[in-house]
Amino acid sequence: NAGVTQTPKFQVLKTGQSMTLQCAQDMNHEYMSWYRQDPGMGLRLIHYSVGAGITDQGEVPNGYNVSRSTTEDFPLRLLSAAPSQTSVYFCASSRAIVGYEQYFGPGTRLTVT
């Protein structure tokens, strides 16, 4: 099992550019989520999905889109990158939310100039 994989590991964008962060899991988990991590602020939930075809907003969804066409994949799209989106992005998956382990990917470090 590869667990949760994320690509790319590093990315530099110019303001206004768009891009997609990829996330895939091979554990047949229903629940997947995207977080951003900024210094001193822990992890903040961007978007999450409880199954294929179902997505919902988290705490900081503005400027990001997601879709969940398959159980395995949950890409995060930045529509028009802004310097405020400079952060480390983590994808996670789990069987459910309450009481179940979140498996995290290795993260994508994004810099927007």
Next chain:
Amino acid sequence: TQLLEQSPQFLSIQEGENLTVYCNSSSVFSSLQWYRQEPGEGPVLLVTVVTGGEVKKLKRLTFQFGDARKDSSLHITAAQPGDTGLYLCAGAEAAGNKLTFGGGTRVLVKP
């Protein structure tokens, strides 16, 4: 949005000393988890507590969930340099599908 506050934000101690990290909220959580994160990696689960008053031990780590399920603590006995890392608590809402993370406590154990 339910908020989780962790304290302290940073802790530097000598090898062999004990330490306690706190995670507090005004809201009730159905379960609470503790994760440890190493630099350049994603968080890894240490423990999940679900019952008010529950105490779990993982070698030198002791986790406690408050009676009212609003707070939790992590105590490390005789800390070792390998315990260095960012410790995150995360609470699951009683209803819904969101996990709320605290701001993290960075622990440095010096040899």
